[in-house]
Every structure is written in structure tokens, then in C-alpha cells.
Amino acid sequence: MMDGTGNVLGSQVVAALFGYVIGLQISVSSYRAGRTLASWCHLKANPHIFDAELRPPDNDRDKSLRFHHHLIARVIPSIVALVLFLLYLLGDVHWNILYYEKLWIACLVGPLGTLMRWKFSTLNGELESNNWQWFPIGTFASNVIASVISCLINAIFTDMNTAEDWSLTYDILAATRLGFAGSLSTVSSMVKEMVEISEKNPYHDKRAFIYSYGTLVTCCLLGLLVYSPMVRFV
Structure with a gap:
């Protein structure tokens, strides 16, 4: 859409950026609304946590229930994923x-993206400059790399015009984009970090703005640098 190749309307940079901005604001609003709703439900279901007088004494049965709940929370998602x-x-x-x-191949490569995303998260707050230690560089790198991979695969798809191309090779690339790049990128962590940065700093602070829109612009520019030359000149 931003490049304009194969698009009847041509390049639509402004429309694309507008869509990204609207989507980002919807994600932030949804996160805040969901957090508030979850707090209400948690308070309603567990009043004893917030009121010491209502808190029952711990016993072995409660500890056993907590253990089983913790076990179920781990086992059920694993069973669903396997099925x-x-x-x-x-x-x-x-x-x-x-x-x-494409879907079962994506299930195989998805965990690799998740592990890589988790590894990158350990870099958050590790920038040497004191002025930039607040910047979640790990999340930023994950989203940028995932965007570049997706743009690279999309560019490869534009040259796959023969029937032979639409085979296992296509499905592997599509699964890599869906599973690996999809698991490597993260909107939820980015939005959570944006909200935390904005709430920890004064209202006029520009850090959340730099992080959010810096991520969008960087992903778009690097994606175009990868996609456009391959589509137009290769």
C-alpha cells in the first residue's frame, strides 16, 4: 500500500500511516479498558485480597487448590495447542x-519466534546511555526485525507467478511470516510499555510518543527499503 506496486490507487503513504495511528490508539484504549474491567472483576471475585478482615486463614486445602489451579493453567493451553x-x-x-x-508449519516455527522475542525482552533497559535506559530496546528490535522479515517474504511472493511456485515453498514462507514473524512481533507488549511509560512520567513527557511513533516509522521505512527494491528492480 505504501509502495504502490500492484495497487490501482498507487502509493498511499498518508492513508497507511493514518491507519497505523488509528490502530495504535485503538490498541491503547482497549488495553486501558481491559485493565480497568479486569480490576473490577478481580475485586468483585476476591474481596478478601483487598480487605484484611475478610481474608480467611491459609490452610492445606487452599494451598492444594492453588497448586491444582496453577497446574491446570499450564496443562490446558498445552493440550489445546497440541489438538x-x-x-x-x-x-x-x-x-x-x-x-x-501453512498452519501446521506455522505451529512448528511459531515457538522459535516466541523464544527469540523472550530473549530480546531481556535487553529492555540495558542501553548504556542513561538518557535512554527507559527505552524498551528489546521490544523495539523484535517488532522491527519481524516487520522486515514480513516485508521480505511479501516481496518474494510478488515474483511467485508460476504454478510450481505455489507449492511447499510458498507454504513454508507463508508459515514463517505467520508463525515466526507473528510470534516475534508484539503489539500487546508494546502497548503495555507505552502505557507504563506515559503513566510513570509527567503528562507533557515525550518518551511514550517517541517510543510508539518511532517504532511505527522505523518499521515502515525499513520495510520499504527491503520491499521496494526487490519489487521494482529485481
Whole structure:
């Protein structure tokens, strides 16, 4: 859309940036609303946590329940993920639905993006400059790298015009974009960090603005630098 290649309306930089800004503001508003709603529900369901007089004494049964709840919270998502993976694999192998081939491959490469994202998060607050230690460089790097990977794959897709190209190679690239790059990038962490930065600093502070819009502009520019030359000149 920003490059304009293959688009009837041509390059639409302003419209694309406007859409990104609107999407970012909706994400921030949704995060704040969800956080407030979760606090209300938590207070309603657990009044004893906020009122010492209502707090029951701990006993072995409560500790056992907490352990089982913790175990269930870990086991159930794992079972659901495994079932979905097997269904996607079955849909590809048994019913020959090519769409599911992309999905089960994405399930395999997705954890790699998640682990890389987690590793990058350890870099947050590690910038040597005291003036920039507030900057979540790990999250920033994750989103930028994921955007570049997605743009690179999209550029490769523009040259895949033959029937042979729409095969396993296409599905692997599409799964990498969906699974690896999708898991590496993170809107939720970015929005959470934006809200925390804005709430920890004075109202007129520009740090949250620099982080949020700096991420958007950097991802767009680097994405165009990768995508446009490959589409126009290669």
C-alpha cells in the first residue's frame, strides 16, 4: 500500500500511516479498558485480597487448590495447542487442504519466534546511555526485525507467478511470516510499555510518543527499503 506496486490507487503513504495511528490508539484504549474491567472483576471475585478482615486463614486445602489451579493453567493451553496442531496436520494430510499445511508449519516455527522475542525482552533497559535506559530496546528490535522479515517474504511472493511456485515453498514462507514473524512481533507488549511509560512520567513527557511513533516509522521505512527494491528492480 505504501509502495504502490500492484495497487490501482498507487502509493498511499498518508492513508497507511493514518491507519497505523488509528490502530495504535485503538490498541491503547482497549488495553486501558481491559485493565480497568479486569480490576473490577478481580475485586468483585476476591474481596478478601483487598480487605484484611475478610481474608480467611491459609490452610492445606487452599494451598492444594492453588497448586491444582496453577497446574491446570499450564496443562490446558498445552493440550489445546497440541489438538489444534494435530487437526491442522490431519486437514493437510488426510483432506489435502493446502491452507492447513501453512498452519501446521506455522505451529512448528511459531515457538522459535516466541523464544527469540523472550530473549530480546531481556535487553529492555540495558542501553548504556542513561538518557535512554527507559527505552524498551528489546521490544523495539523484535517488532522491527519481524516487520522486515514480513516485508521480505511479501516481496518474494510478488515474483511467485508460476504454478510450481505455489507449492511447499510458498507454504513454508507463508508459515514463517505467520508463525515466526507473528510470534516475534508484539503489539500487546508494546502497548503495555507505552502505557507504563506515559503513566510513570509527567503528562507533557515525550518518551511514550517517541517510543510508539518511532517504532511505527522505523518499521515502515525499513520495510520499504527491503520491499521496494526487490519489487521494482529485481
